[in-house]
Amino acid sequence: MERQLTTSIQAELPVPEQAAEPPRRRARRSVQEQADRGILSTADRRRPQVRIVGTILSVALGVCLVAVGLLPLLWLLKSAITPTQDTLAHPLALFPGGAAWSNLARAWNDVQIGKYFFNTIWMAAGEWAVQLLVATTGGFALSVLKPRYGRIISGLVLATLFVPAVVLLVPLYLTVLHPPLIGHSLINTFWAVWLPAGASAFNVLLVMRFFDSLPKEVFEAAKTDGAGTFRLFWSVVLPMSKPILGVVSVFAINAAWADFLWPNLVLKDIGIQPLSVRLPQIQSSTDLGVYLAALTIATLIPVVIFLIFQRTFLRGGGLGGAVKG
Amino acid sequence: MSVHTSARSQSGTARLRIGRRHNPVTWVQRGGLTTLVFLLPLLIIFGVFSWTPIVEAVVMSFQKTNLVTAPVFVGWDNFVAVFRDPVFWIAVRNTGYFAGLALLFGYPIPLVAAVLMSEVKRMKGFFSVLAYLPVVIPPVVSVLLWKIFYDASPRGVFNTILGWVGIPPQPWIQDAATAMPSLVLEATWAGAGGTIIIYLAALTSVSPDLYDAAEVDGASLWGKIWHVTLPQLRGILFITLILQIIATAQVFLQPFLFTGGGPVDSTTTILLLIYQYAFTQSLGGAYGEATALSLMLAAFLAVLSIAYFRLTARWSDN
Numbered sequence: 001m002e003r004q005l006t007t008s009i010q011a012e013l014p015v016p017e018q019a020a021e022p023p024r025r026r027a028r029r030s031v032q033e034q035a036d037r038g039i040l041s042t043a044d045r046r047r048p049q050v051r052i053v054g055t056i057l058s059v060a061l062g063v064c065l066v067a068v069g070l071l072p073l074l075w076l077l078k079s080a081i082t083p084t085q086d087t088l089a090h091p092l093a094l095f096p097g098g099a100a101w102s103n104l105a106r107a108w109n110d111v112q113i114g115k116y117f118f119n120t121i122w123m124a125a126g127e128w129a130v131q132l133l134v135a136t137t138g139g140f141a142l143s144v145l146k147p148r149y150g151r152i153i154s155g156l157v158l159a160t161l162f163v164p165a166v167v168l169l170v171p172l173y174l175t176v177l178h179p180p181l182i183g184h185s186l187i188n189t190f191w192a193v194w195l196p197a198g199a200s201a202f203n204v205l206l207v208m209r210f211f212d213s214l215p216k217e218v219f220e221a222a223k224t225d226g227a228g229t230f231r232l233f234w235s236v237v238l239p240m241s242k243p244i245l246g247v248v249s250v251f252a253i254n255a256a257w258a259d260f261l262w263p264n265l266v267l268k269d270i271g272i273q274p275l276s277v278r279l280p281q282i283q284s285s286t287d288l289g290v291y292l293a294a295l296t297i298a299t300l301i302p303v304v305i306f307l308i309f310q311r312t313f314l315r316g317g318g319l320g321g322a323v324k325g
Numbered sequence: 326m327s328v329h330t331s332a333r334s335q336s337g338t339a340r341l342r343i344g345r346r347h348n349p350v351t352w353v354q355r356g357g358l359t360t361l362v363f364l365l366p367l368l369i370i371f372g373v374f375s376w377t378p379i380v381e382a383v384v385m386s387f388q389k390t391n392l393v394t395a396p397v398f399v400g401w402d403n404f405v406a407v408f409r410d411p412v413f414w415i416a417v418r419n420t421g422y423f424a425g426l427a428l429l430f431g432y433p434i435p436l437v438a439a440v441l442m443s444e445v446k447r448m449k450g451f452f453s454v455l456a457y458l459p460v461v462i463p464p465v466v467s468v469l470l471w472k473i474f475y476d477a478s479p480r481g482v483f484n485t486i487l488g489w490v491g492i493p494p495q496p497w498i499q500d501a502a503t504a505m506p507s508l509v510l511e512a513t514w515a516g517a518g519g520t521i522i523i524y525l526a527a528l529t530s531v532s533p534d535l536y537d538a539a540e541v542d543g544a545s546l547w548g549k550i551w552h553v554t555l556p557q558l559r560g561i562l563f564i565t566l567i568l569q570i571i572a573t574a575q576v577f578l579q580p581f582l583f584t585g586g587g588p589v590d591s592t593t594t595i596l597l598l599i600y601q602y603a604f605t606q607s608l609g610g611a612y613g614e615a616t617a618l619s620l621m622l623a624a625f626l627a628v629l630s631i632a633y634f635r636l637t638a639r640w641s642d643n
Contacts, residue, residue, distance in 0.1 A: 058441070065456055076470055092486070145359075168375070298463055313457060
């Protein structure tokens with residue numbers, strides 16, 4: 001499993017040479033490669049029988065994908081701006097009694113979704129920063145500086161990938177309750193979610209693989225020009241690593257936005273809770289229309305991020321999810 | 326090795342230092358300290374929040390811990406207590422049921438969808454986006470939205486749709502018999518997109534030459550799927566199967582948010598039980614039992630994965 005995973009990670013990775021190429025050209029070329037042929041040959045496609053069945057199947061596929069992938073989201077959007085009594089009486093009717101845009105404002109202000117929205121952003125930003133710091137400095141030390149004890153540390157990092165997260169749940173909770181050296185509990189502070197997020201073996205391995213593929217000559221040239229280790233890291237390695245930093249960032253922000261179990265445990269104070277923790281709690285006490293508006297607001301950012309960074313998600317997204325699972 | 330290369334690249338003075346490489350001053354001069362500074366964030370974060378908790382989990386499973394008095398070693402007591410808990414056996418059965426249903430619903434659908442999608446000439450990008458959309462909706466929002474869809478009254482979203490085709494309203498998550506399949510349905514909807522994307526990527530790497538060759542041998546459409554496509558995807562199909570089992574064995578969000586384990590424990594899963602042992606009011610603070618159960622789950626999954634990869638490796642050789 002280990003070997004299979006790492007090879008597929010390598011395949012998914014944007015290597016530096018490709019990164020220099022304009023992304024659009026790359027995409028078009030790969031589409032052409034796919035278009036060469038699949039299971040059906042060009043001769044197959046000309047046969048009337050195949051054409052008719054194929055058209056029916058592709059229309060059916062399109063209808064299914066729209067129904068499954070898009071309609072629930074559209075229903076959410078529609079219901080967010082529909083008066084509660086209409087949604088309750090005719091859940092599938094389209095605005096029988098007009099729209100209620102006020103749901104959105106009421107959710108943002110009265111239910112204070114605005115506050116929880118910014119809590120979520122703050123939580124995601126901190127997790128992103130910690131993950132990026134740990135992965136880049138650690139990856140740089142392990143794959144560029146290569147200390148003799150580096151192999152042991154890489155091995156220990158890799159090993160954590162095979163420990164299910166649930167094993168860590170209780171001891172991690174007790175660590176956050178009584179952290180070493182600090183002397184006071186981290187519960188109900190953002191540090192309780194930020195710091196454990198940094199221990200992501202997946203990120204470190206991704207960054208290490210990328211750093212390994214950078215040309216060694218550049219490092220030698222930088223050293224000859226008198227660049228110190230910090231200069232090498234900050235002005236040479238990091239600027240060359242933008243593609244992989246982008247991948248890690250998108251995954252980090254998305255994972256933070258999706259996380260529920262851990263923040264639900266350590267952020268008990270309502271004032272600093274993110275949306276994922278707060279939304280289930282307000283369900284019973286909130287007007288349905290306003291509640292659906294709140295759900296819509298919580299969905300907006302991840303969907304927009306996805307639509308902007310489609311390629312990152314569709315090339316490596318499945319893999320990231322698979323490894324976490 | 327690094328000592329040799331650096332010595333070769335530098336002048337003769339460096340070569341003299343080899344004999345004294347354990348001297349702290351030369352270690353610092355060679356950048357040993359700088360390397361350690363770069364490693365520090367990783368060592369601290371992994372040390373405190375990953376490596377130590379993993380070791381602690383093993384220790385705690387043999388201890389009685391209540392945060393007030395010092396922990397006491399109790400041998401295998403925690404494990405025995407878990408095995409004697411009737412809810413444990415219910416949770417094992419429910420988790421198995423969830424995993425089995427998830428395989429039934431969730432394993433073939435992404436494969437069929439991906440094969441069809443890969444044969445569509447136009448709108449492939451649009452179809453991929455549609456398939457992946459449920460994955461990017463925050464999981465909590467998905468569950469809460471489906472909880473509204475699952476409204477058991479005749480005016481619920483799904484019951485209205487069923488009404489159009491003449492099927493009577495279903496109780497969905499309100500009834501012990503239909504609760505678990507309802508949870509699996511939502512989990513499948515939320516997760517299928519990721520697997521579809523993996524299969525689509527794997528399908529593009531199937532060499533067109535193989536299809537050409539199969540046609541020369543007179544293979545039909547089904548023949549090509551059976552003898553070329555599926556064997557070429559075999560490796561990735563093996564991996565997604567075991568990854569899906571590992572993931573569904575740890576299902577938490579759906580039972581926790583949909584039903585809280587009810588009705589009458591029909592959706593209590595192993596992870597929910599671990600959570601209840603450790604953190605809920607009635608049982609709360611049974612940290613020993615919680616870690617013991619989590620270790621048993623981890624050990625079971627590890628043994629299962631190793632056995633699975635041994636077995637599939639043998640199949641792949643033939």
